[in-house]
Amino acid sequence: MTRVYLVEDHQIMRDGLRALLEARGYVVVGETADPTQALADIVHLRPDVLLLDLNLGGRSGLELQSELQRRRLPVRSVVLTMSAQPHQVAAALSLGACAYVLKGSPATELMAAIEAAMHGKKYLGTDVADLALEAFTQPVADPLNQLSPRERQIILMVVQGDSSSVIGTTLHLSPKTVATYRSRLMKKLDVTDVPSLVRLAVRHKLID
Numbered sequence: 001m002t003r004v005y006l007v008e009d010h011q012i013m014r015d016g017l018r019a020l021l022e023a024r025g026y027v028v029v030g031e032t033a034d035p036t037q038a039l040a041d042i043v044h045l046r047p048d049v050l051l052l053d054l055n056l057g058g059r060s061g062l063e064l065q066s067e068l069q070r071r072r073l074p075v076r077s078v079v080l081t082m083s084a085q086p087h088q089v090a091a092a093l094s095l096g097a098c099a100y101v102l103k104g105s106p107a108t109e110l111m112a113a114i115e116a117a118m119h120g121k122k123y124l125g126t127d128v129a130d131l132a133l134e135a136f137t138q139p140v141a142d143p144l145n146q147l148s149p150r151e152r153q154i155i156l157m158v159v160q161g162d163s164s165s166v167i168g169t170t171l172h173l174s175p176k177t178v179a180t181y182r183s184r185l186m187k188k189l190d191v192t193d194v195p196s197l198v199r200l201a202v203r204h205k206l207i208d
Contacts, residue, residue, distance in 0.1 A: 002118060005047035005075070006031035007038045007064065009056045017051060017080075020107055026114070033057065035064040036170050042068070042075055049114055052097070054081040054088060058160045062091055066149040067171070069096040076117040080110065084127070085205055086134040087144075093122075093132065095149055100132070101125035143189050144204050151185040158182060158194060159201045 004026050008014045010033075018028045030041045033056055042050065050068075054061040065077055078099040079092045089100050098121070099113035105125050116123035124132055147155065157167045164178045171178075191197050 001025065001027050002049060002114070003027045003029045003045075003047045004049045004051060004114070005029055005038070005042060005045065006051050007033070007035065007056065007061060008051070008053045008080075009033035013053075020110075024111060035059055035061065035067075038064055039067055042073060043071075047075055049117055050075045050077045051114075052077050052079050052081075054079060054083050054092070060156050062088075062095060063153050063156055065092060065095040065097055066153045069149060076120075078110070078113045078117050078123075084131060086131045087205065089124075089128060089131045091152070099123035099125075100128050102128060143200070144206060146188055147185055151181060151188075154178065154181045155185055155197065155201065156206065159198045159206070 002025075004021055006014050006017055006028060008017065008031070014031045018031070021028055029045045029047050032038050032041065035056060038050075052061045052065065061079065061081070065079075068075060068077065077092075077097040078101065079097050080101050080103060081088070082103045084102055092100055098117035101110055101113045101123075102125050109125050113123040113125065144152065144155075153171065154167060157170070162170070164175050164182065167173070168175050168178045173181075186192065186197060189197065189200060191200060
């Protein structure tokens with residue numbers, strides 16, 4: 001049986017997904033709204049598939065996806081989100097997600113995405129293929145494109161107000177390493193302070 005882990009910040013959505021998946025014969029081995037808890041659970045529980053929302057309160061599911069890729073964990077990710085932004089689709093796929101489905105899609109589409117992921121195939125939900133094509137064929141001048149996955153992970157945490165110590169604890173990095181990443185990414189983006197970094201992140205739709 002396929003073992004699934006849920007990362008979603010709305011309890012009612014998690015309850016609905018659990019009921020749907022269990023009715024189709026899947027086993028839901030865990031769930032959370034917190035990317036840090038999810039990473040620990042995935043390492044321990046070793047699910048086959050991760051259902052991942054990108055908007056997790058003050059954090060992003062891309063944080064978790066980046067860390068899964070860095071650690072080369074074998075779980076196969078299916079992004080299930082409201083975000084229909086081309087750069088989000090591109091980022092998720094670049095970080096190793098197998099499928100991208102928009103919330104509001106029929107259940108059959110989510111099931112098809114899970115099955116495709118289980119067979120090592122890519123799956124893009126209705127309308128998502130056009131978003132991906134737009135992202136990958138129109139290289140607009142987005143300064144965030146020059147950041148590494150780890151730098152994107154850190155910029156998300158910085159603009160959401162996390163201190164260097166919190167970032168270091170979450171990502172298992174020393175404060176000095178976090179400071180180096182912050183300095184390097186701010187230099188790449190040509191910003192000198194956090195408010196400027198936040199404005200840039202909002203302008204390029206990295207955060208709302």
